[in-house]
Every structure is written in C-alpha cells, then in structure tokens.
Amino acid sequence: MNAPGIGMTSQRTRQRMIDRLRQGGITNEQVLQAMNEVPRHVFVDEALAHRAYEDTALPIKFSQTISQPYIVARMTAEVMTHPHPEKILELGTGSGYQAAILSRLVPQVFSIERIDKLTRIARRRFINLGYQNIRCKTDDGYLGWPSEAPFDVIIITAAPPEPPLDLLDQLAPDGFMIVPVGGKARQTLQKISVGQKGPVFEDLGDVIFVPLLEGVER
Template sequence: MGRDAAVTERRHTTRAPLLPDSARKRLVEDLRRQGVEDEAVLRAIGKVPRHVFVSEGMRWRAYENTALPIGQAQTISQPLVVGLMTQALLADGARKRVLEVGTGCGYQAAVLAEVVHRVFTVERIRVLSMQARETLKQLNYRNIVFNYGDGMAGWAGHAPYDGIVVTAGTAAVPAAFVNQLSVGGRIVMPLGGKGAQQLVILDKQSDGSLSRRDLQGVAFVPLLAGKA
C-alpha cells in the first residue's frame, strides 16, 4: 500500500469527533437513563453548549458525563449532577428567584436560567466570575445577575430566594443561606466533609427549620469563605 493510499485508509477508518449537536443529544439520552426525568431540565441540558464553558483543549470531552477542570483548582460539574440538582430544585414546583453559590465557569447558571425566571449567582474567584460573565453575555442570557463576592454569605441584597443551589461542599449549612431563603423555599447542595458528601434537598418550614432528604453521594470542591 502506497503512502497516499495509507492516508486515505486512515481517514476512512478513524472515527470523526461528534459534532456538538449530536453529542448533546447523546448526553441527554445518557442522563435520561441515569435518572434525570424532568423534560424541562433535559431540554435545558440539550440546549446549553457545554463546550463553550471549557478550554479549547478540553472541548473534545465537553459532552462526556464527567467533571472537567476549568482552572483555579475548580471544575465544571458532571452533567448528571447538574441535571439531578436542577431536577431536585424544581421537583415540587417552579422556582422564580434562585441563588447559585459558586458560579464557576457559568454552566450550571446557564442551565438554571433555562428553567427559572431569574438567577443570582455569586463567585468568590474573580477570574472565574469575569470569565463566566463574558461567556454568558455572549450566549445572550439576560436573566442572570452576577456578583463577585463571598459565597458563604449568600447575597442578601436580592433576598429572599425561593431556591438556592450550592455548587461546593460544606459540613454544615451556612446561616446566611437559611436566612435568605423564603418559607417554602428549597436548598439543593452537597453536605459533608471531604470524601463523605451527600447531595441533599433542604426545605424551609414555617418555623424556620429545615427538613432534609438525601439524594446520593457526591464529590464537590469545598465551599470557602472570602474572595480570591
């Protein structure tokens, strides 16, 4: 076989990378099989272009069901976890005003923005906050409000919220989250120490207490105070 023939053979036998649209569809079907049943959430994940939230070098892996590095020792969450958290938030009714603690690259905020009226998102790492703003601006999201600040303190200026999604783990629920959540509101977040986190649903009762339901074990970066 000559050189040109060999090159032609390789071109025919090497699997071409999936285009974003087909890759997103495949990811959605994968999440459906693994327990994400809310059609609005699946449509949101199918619509949001996850590849624009990761670096050029990671884009070929953007539609794998896995967490990926985004710099600053942070990750973009596994799509299954994004789907399950968003589904849990909406499970017992629509949420209009949602606080997200931990903007990261902005992917979870984009998915939330597809299914709730307004998203208020806080990020403690300035570089990530600015990058997420730019990415989501380019995607023309107009219902996301950004804050570079201490996520542990929530965002009192826009409280109360009827939903809070936390994308970092902590051993206890910060008091600010409870105080800024309306009665009947819901927090979805990872709770527990390193290596022993549970994704939980916390609903605020009329007396201000929180009821708790555990969903599954997860592994998130730690929730830290202050700004970086």
C-alpha cells in the first residue's frame, strides 16, 4: 500500500532514493521494491517530511533516530540472504520503518521496543498503512521474544556493547542475527550464526547506531 506523495514525498523523489541505493551497491530487487513501496515520510516527524527520502538518519522522538535508507536496505538485504526468511524478530522498533520494510518481504515480523510511546506510535502507523503481518510490543529487547521463538533472523537496530549471544537460543536452525556491536567510538555490523563449535562471526563493516539499552520506559 502506497501513501499518496506530496511535494518532496512524491514518487519521483522516492525513485531518486532508490537510484542512490543502487549506486551504493544495493542490488536485491525485492529489497529495492520494498524500499520504494513503503512511504518513509510517514515514519518521520511531519516537520522533517521534506527530508524523508534523503540518504540520512533523522531524529525521531525520545532521542532516537530513523536509520538512513542505505543502512535499512543493507540490513534488509542481509536478512534476505537467508534461504527461507519467514519469521523475523526485530529489536528496536523505533519509528517502525525497518519493520515496515521487512513486512513487505517476509510473512511474519515481530518487533520489540523498550519505549512504550514509540511502540504505540509505530503500531498506529502499521494499522494506518494496512501492514497486518507485524506484531510489536514494549519489552526489554535483551530478552527477545521466547514465546514466539524460533526466528529465522534476529535483526537489532541499536548497538549493544557486546554481542547478545543469549539471543542465539531463539534462532531456528540455519538462522542468524544481524547486530551493530560497540560503543560510541566504534561500532561494527556483525552477522552471527551458530556453528558446530559455537558462534560464528562475520564482520559487515563500520556503522553508527544509538545504544541498545536494557529495561522498559513507560
């Protein structure tokens, strides 16, 4: 479902974003189609809607950000390297944009946000857009969602200081976790799977995310 474009949120403006993603090395056509379909301007504050399709992170409420489109596309493309990604867990709902992109590509998306007001805002956006295959709740992301496990992929959109390896127990066979790891000085995007001798780490490059915090804020 496409929200109507207005001014800087027009389809032509969205297409320029897609062209930039291609130039940046995003080649998965399914991912590009999802990025084109989901109206990013719906997920940013109205005052910043004219910047929604710039390739930049933007502030949202409660000192959080909506990730730049390139990072969303890159992480989504990594999700799609799974041979049959049917059930995804996202930690860090934020604006809801990443979950919305995933919902156009996989049957089931589960998303956890620690700030309850953000959860409520994101849920309303999903309802308004008709995205019915996303379930979100307010909880401590470090706990995962055991009652709905196993997941094919766990994607974390905030950075813990160390890899949350306990969450690997909530992965299905052949599953993996995509997570930015590190502090303010340096973070690396990691793809972590479970091998015969323990966790297997793949470094996907440097990134910048807000920190993954423990607890719940209501």
